[in-house]
Amino acid sequence: MMDARRPWMDEELALLRDGARRFFERECVPNEMAWRAQHHAPRDIWTKAGAAGLLCASIPEAYGGGGGNFLHEAVIVEEQAYSMSQSFSNNVHSGIVAHYILAYGSEAQKKRWLPKLATGELVAAIAMTEPGAGTDLQRIKTHARLDGDWWRIDGSKTFITNGLHANLVVVAVKTGAEAGAKGISLLVVETDTAAGFRRGPLLDKLGQRNLDTCELFFDDVKVPATHLLGAEEGKGFVQLMQQLPRERMLIAVVAVAMMRRAIDETLDYVRQRNVFGQPLMAMQNTRFKMAECETQARAAQAFVDDCIAKLMKGELDVPTAAMAKWWTTDTLCRIVDECLQLHGGYGFMNEYPIARLYADVRVTKIFGGANEVMKEIIARDLEKR
Incomplete structure (x- = not known):
């Protein structure tokens, strides 16, 4: 259970946390092993989450959302992560895509898509990464050309979270001849009616095997000109950069x-496991390792809470x-590694949650911007001082 003693916690958020915890324990936890085996959750988990008020919690009520703020998103994703119910990415759906539409969409776009995202009628994904362009988005090759009242998209994207069920995909494309960032735009594709849109098979990942991830292909896909995010083309890279601090805080x-x-x-585990005639927790090495892990976790929590206050x-x-982003994910991987070691051989068995955590957390140092890139961002800021 997540610690509710937070500087920003209030009664409303505590009630939301309790509701989220009950939902994940009831609807997801009993099914996660089966969903891991098939690499995806069923489509109706989205409509169930929508009915429970867990989607688009920080989107205004005028657009069908919960009318909350980042704190409401935070308590939901905390409970989802703690319960290890990572079989559908609410972060991508509610925390990222919905906010791109809210921040840059026209009034007609907001009314068209946000209410359906809030109910789970639509599942959202964002398609940036390509086989030859991951962290360096300026090198994307997927392109779109304007043909009358339509954009025509050609290209492919990979590692797309929520890719199997996504009805609505925000796609980063090259729309202009300008080199680098200035030629990038964001187009919204309604996949149910997009001729030429294809999904690749579910990807066989090291971890997060319960979360659907696949490639997406766009073969002369026609998208209405009105589905451009923002008032003009060529602003996609700026839009992506403006949203990244919020996205990295979710991570x-x-x-x-x-x-x-x-x-x-x-x-x-260490309280119950006996070694040499005594509980593992009675051994000094175990006690010191647990003390180190707890200290690091509390320091991380204090840092994150301070960042949330700033946000x-x-x-x-x-x-x-x-x-x-980089420090919490690095710390997470160190803590999980130490915890697995204390499980001994059982830590290598997937029936134990720590083994699944070990595989699941490794990608956190990669997605949302690789940690090496995070350090470069920080270093560039230091140079300005």
Whole structure:
């Protein structure tokens, strides 16, 4: 259970946390092993989450959302991460795509898509990464040309979270001849009616095997000209950069929740496991390792809570968000590794949550911007001082 004693917690958020916890324990936890085996959850988990008020919690009520803020998103994704119910990415759906539409969409676009995202009638994905362009988005090759009242998209994207079920995909494309960032735009594709749109098979990942991830292909896909995000083309890269601090904070929030789950799982194990006639927890090495993990987790939580406070005031800058992303995910991987070691051979068995956590957390140092890139962002800021 996540610690509710947070500087920003209030009664409303506590009730939301309790509701989210009950939902994940009831609807997801009993099914996660089966969903891991098939590499995806069923489509109706989205409509169930929507009915429970867990989608688009920080989108205004005028557009069908919960009318909350980042804190509401945070308590939901914390409970989802702690319960290890990672079989559908609410972060991508509610925390990322919905906010791109809210920030840059026209009034007609907001009314067309946001209410259906909030109910789960539509599942959202964002398609940036390509086989030859991951962190360096300026090298994307997927392109779109304007043909009368339509954009025509050609190209492919890979590692797309929510890719199997996505009805609505925000696609980063090249729309102009300008080199680098200036030629990138964001187009919204309604996949159910997009001729020429194809999904590749589900990808066989090291971890997060319960979360559907696949390639997407666009073969002369026609998208209405009105589905461009923003008032003019060529603004996609700027839009992506403006949203990244918020997205990276969601990753940091999840990282701390997974630290807590790893520590709690390990505490339970070392108290019950006997070695040389005494509980494993009675041994000094175990006690010191657990003390180290707990200290690191608390430091991470304090840092993240401080960043959240800055975000709520509109004061969270790009370098600080980069610090939160790289440091919490690095710390998460270290803690999970220590916790697995204390499980001994059982830590290598997938029936134990710590083994699944070990595989699941590794990607956190890669997605949302590789941690090496986060350090480069911070270093560039230091050069300005």
